Amino acid sequence: MTTPVDAIPPASERPEPWSGERADTLAKVTGKAKYLDDLDPPDGTLHAAALRSPYSHARIVSIDSSKAEAYPGVRGVFHRDRLDGLDAHLPIVEHHLGLKPWEKAKGLTGEQHLIAVDKVRFHGDIVAMVAADDLRTARAAAGMIEVDYEVLSPLFSFSDAIAPGAPILHEDLGTNVAFEDSLEWGDLEAGFEMAETIVEGEFSAGNVYHHPMEPATSCLVRYGESSIDVWTSVSKAFSIEPHVAALFGVAPEQVRVQIPDIGGGFGAKQLAPSMLIALALSRQTGRPVRYLVTNEEGFRSNSRHAMVYRGRMGIDGLGQIVALDVDLEVDTGAYYTGATIATHNACISAWGCYKIPAFRVRARAAFTNKVPAGPFRATGKTQTTFAVESLIDVAARRVGIDPTEFRRRNVIQRGEYITDTWRVRGEEFSAKTTPPMDSDFEELIERAVDAIGWDGVSATQPRFDADTTVARGRGLALSFRHGSQGGGRTYAMVTVDRDGKVRVLHNAPDLGTGVYNMLRIVAAETLGLPVDAVEVAFPDTSNRLSFEGTSAQRTTVQMGRATQDACENLKRELAIAAFQVFGGAAEDWTLVDGRVSRNGVSYSLGEVVSGFQGHVTLKALGSYSYAPSEDKAFGGLDHWAPGAAAAEVEVDLETGEIRILRYGAVADAGKAIHGPSTHAQVLGGAVLGIGISLFEDLIYADGQLLTSDAIQYRLPTMRDIPPHFVSSLVENEDGPGPFGSKGMSQTSIPCVAPAVANAVADAIGVRLTDTPFTPEKVLRATGRLGS
Amino acid sequence: MGINPSGHNEAGTETVQLRDVTTTINGVEWSGRVAIEEVLLDLLRTRIRLTGTKRSCESAVCGACTVLVDGQPISSCAFLAFEIDGRSVVTIEGVGSDAGLDPLQEAFVRNLGAQCGYCTPGQIMSAKGLLLRSPTPTDEEIREWMSGNICRCGCYSAIATSIREASDASTERG
Ligand code: FES
Ligand code: FES
Numbered sequence: 001m002t003t004p005v006d007a008i009p010p011a012s013e014r015p016e017p018w019s020g021e022r023a024d025t026l027a028k029v030t031g032k033a034k035y036l037d038d039l040d041p042p043d044g045t046l047h048a049a050a051l052r053s054p055y056s057h058a059r060i061v062s063i064d065s066s067k068a069e070a071y072p073g074v075r076g077v078f079h080r081d082r083l084d085g086l087d088a089h090l091p092i093v094e095h096h097l098g099l100k101p102w103e104k105a106k107g108l109t110g111e112q113h114l115i116a117v118d119k120v121r122f123h124g125d126i127v128a129m130v131a132a133d134d135l136r137t138a139r140a141a142a143g144m145i146e147v148d149y150e151v152l153s154p155l156f157s158f159s160d161a162i163a164p165g166a167p168i169l170h171e172d173l174g175t176n177v178a179f180e181d182s183l184e185w186g187d188l189e190a191g192f193e194m195a196e197t198i199v200e201g202e203f204s205a206g207n208v209y210h211h212p213m214e215p216a217t218s219c220l221v222r223y224g225e226s227s228i229d230v231w232t233s234v235s236k237a238f239s240i241e242p243h244v245a246a247l248f249g250v251a252p253e254q255v256r257v258q259i260p261d262i263g264g265g266f267g268a269k270q271l272a273p274s275m276l277i278a279l280a281l282s283r284q285t286g287r288p289v290r291y292l293v294t295n296e297e298g299f300r301s302n303s304r305h306a307m308v309y310r311g312r313m314g315i316d317g318l319g320q321i322v323a324l325d326v327d328l329e330v331d332t333g334a335y336y337t338g339a340t341i342a343t344h345n346a347c348i349s350a351w352g353c354y355k356i357p358a359f360r361v362r363a364r365a366a367f368t369n370k371v372p373a374g375p376f377r378a379t380g381k382t383q384t385t386f387a388v389e390s391l392i393d394v395a396a397r398r399v400g401i402d403p404t405e406f407r408r409r410n411v412i413q414r415g416e417y418i419t420d421t422w423r424v425r426g427e428e429f430s431a432k433t434t435p436p437m438d439s440d441f442e443e444l445i446e447r448a449v450d451a452i453g454w455d456g457v458s459a460t461q462p463r464f465d466a467d468t469t470v471a472r473g474r475g476l477a478l479s480f481r482h483g484s485q486g487g488g489r490t491y492a493m494v495t496v497d498r499d500g501k502v503r504v505l506h507n508a509p510d511l512g513t514g515v516y517n518m519l520r521i522v523a524a525e526t527l528g529l530p531v532d533a534v535e536v537a538f539p540d541t542s543n544r545l546s547f548e549g550t551s552a553q554r555t556t557v558q559m560g561r562a563t564q565d566a567c568e569n570l571k572r573e574l575a576i577a578a579f580q581v582f583g584g585a586a587e588d589w590t591l592v593d594g595r596v597s598r599n600g601v602s603y604s605l606g607e608v609v610s611g612f613q614g615h616v617t618l619k620a621l622g623s624y625s626y627a628p629s630e631d632k633a634f635g636g637l638d639h640w641a642p643g644a645a646a647a648e649v650e651v652d653l654e655t656g657e658i659r660i661l662r663y664g665a666v667a668d669a670g671k672a673i674h675g676p677s678t679h680a681q682v683l684g685g686a687v688l689g690i691g692i693s694l695f696e697d698l699i700y701a702d703g704q705l706l707t708s709d710a711i712q713y714r715l716p717t718m719r720d721i722p723p724h725f726v727s728s729l730v731e732n733e734d735g736p737g738p739f740g741s742k743g744m745s746q747t748s749i750p751c752v753a754p755a756v757a758n759a760v761a762d763a764i765g766v767r768l769t770d771t772p773f774t775p776e777k778v779l780r781a782t783g784r785l786g787s
Numbered sequence: 788m789g790i791n792p793s794g795h796n797e798a799g800t801e802t803v804q805l806r807d808v809t810t811t812i813n814g815v816e817w818s819g820r821v822a823i824e825e826v827l828l829d830l831l832r833t834r835i836r837l838t839g840t841k842r843s844c845e846s847a848v849c850g851a852c853t854v855l856v857d858g859q860p861i862s863s864c865a866f867l868a869f870e871i872d873g874r875s876v877v878t879i880e881g882v883g884s885d886a887g888l889d890p891l892q893e894a895f896v897r898n899l900g901a902q903c904g905y906c907t908p909g910q911i912m913s914a915k916g917l918l919l920r921s922p923t924p925t926d927e928e929i930r931e932w933m934s935g936n937i938c939r940c941g942c943y944s945a946i947a948t949s950i951r952e953a954s955d956a957s958t959e960r961g
Contacts, residue, residue, distance in 0.1 A: 028904025029892040031839020031879030038838035213905040263905025512903025676899040687941025710844035717934040718943045
């Protein structure tokens, strides 16, 4: 028997876990990290290619795939007339099968289906898929499928979609309105009566694409009698199996989803119809099937909802906001892929982070012939935060109070609730099942203005006159996001083998944020081990450890806590094992500095496990559930996740260009479990924010999506990074996650557009109300370009 | 893409023109036949199974597929494979060695120059190309040169710092 003695250096000689090198970086800098496209496919794997609709809206008259079927090398074809008995109408909606009761009651239709049947509803809708011996053949064959379309007129905006006489996208629904939502509290009429000043504003945010560098979303699948394997890069490992089970009539447990390294997601990496069609092709051909999406197909997989926010805000004589009434128009694209989630998230962030006695938001989401919109980093909130934080500046300037001071007067203070009760779609709930404010906006503001070397005071006079060519200004924005919301029960498992290695098993995909490294630190710190004594596995649903998914800022709190819990339970397992192997009483054995100890005698974890005859792996399970709540506004919610940012910009009045000179982003992280990753999330979110604020735009015209590749769609590069670009973390160790941590990955992105717009207003006295702030829009707003 | 040595795609439906190519890839000689329209990215990833070079935009915009050909960074998604004949190719797998990481890789690790890591091989190869040409680049040079490599995770500050530190390291070693 070999006895691996894992000598542990004293804590002082160990690498600092909170800021040391990240576990996953070495593989990434050497090219060894394996993303989906890098996996060795099983022998006999076929390649799939999709035929996608060239039209945004058309009726399918006929599909003739005979040429493709006869083409040498083609092994399988799937479309509405080649269904192999499967239901083409299977709804592909991430949340469909777990619909919350209120969603069910609405009797939603308009879901994305397995494959186009009667109609195509966006430029890129999948009409057919082909599997062939090689990719070249598959693509050639897909191009040979002849589809006869009757082209219909497309709808590209919310207002077109709800206009009388507009063509209906989903005929069975009879309307293009996908979803209606509302949230209100207090007496709005009385509020506006108290107001001395009323300001109004309309703010729009367009469609953008997440553009992960690994296109969204490829898959490799194998349909077998006893097991169905899916390798893919989704953020929610368990989102696939209910759909597979429903489509093929198999048990969900027969489906095994494995997730390799993921090249970014930002909300785009979701369950897609193509994964199920690939499985259908695998079933048809008896061979594994690999479907690699191109980046242009990625542009047709998912997008951010376009929204128009109309707000009316009342302010009393003391500079307090007394009423806010909001109307929201949400463009959800062709299918009900994210309509309720994005619309509802917009509703529950429409008042910003302010204490307002009377509030109402009414929202409508409509279908259009655009790429279906879905989750996007801080879903629903990049749009509303832009609006409300702009409106706040407008209000402050109107009542003659400095915008920073106006925010200080109106923000929700630590310990305060948003309100007492609220009505969600007409139904009343206590607002006090959500936590009271657990952060200090005062401190966030302070840090944000400090970060750019500003005193926080804005110009009272516009700095824009006929002779000005370049003007500078500064602006502030706050974000209000809930952390760690929802999800079912979260499980993690930790094991120890004879080699003394601790392994964490789980199903929280890491999209690049450092989830595995975070779990490694949590386990190591909880067990008193150095970080390199812990390994974190990749997600594999065959372990059946449930988790809602890496989204909604829930992973650090929920999976972190489950892992911590598992490690606590592992300590008990180790004590029992030590008692069995070395004697004494189980209660006497404790884990001290990573060694199992009793009366001055101690053993490493490896020695304890190796003490057993035969093979033993110690295991312990850990779990976590968020606080349950009946409330339909937020549901279960662990903490708030606010952020703040300040920007200094330069506006070139000749060219209309905006340059961000200084930018500081602040997040309340509670405790940064891995400091560099946390800062990287704050800065990375701000970079994405710069892109969607200044230039990213999905443009539709002539029935087509025009900006659907990396050439047409301008992404931020190193040149766009402000010369002074800093992040700052508040760490009061007061969050519900391990060591007082909070979710924070989505706090920085919503602040960019309003901070920049407020800085532009500070510079030139002109209010930008429509993202992205392209030079053309700036010139129009300044009147230097006619409309 | 499944071109077999006889000049057919695997299905045998098309005959394609082939070229004989002899090259060194990461210091190892490689010869074989490539279809004239085959891009270097496919040759590397699919046939030679060097998967560190990443496929993303496939239109010479994002830099994820960057490799060095005779020391010059090129987008392998838009570079015909037969053109490497008689030249030398370095991919991310050829950077650093078993003995240790390249100073650039070390700096990326130290500064967390990678989050999802998908753009990282391309970033490092572009930076390699920069340091070969200009061992101590100014910040402005770094920004200009690296603006062809997109990082959607937004690691730009850390990447710039890493390149700066690696250039200092190379100066120190003289
Ligand atoms: S994949 Fe070659 S430049 Fe983007
Ligand atoms: S690290 Fe994710 S794209 Fe650069």
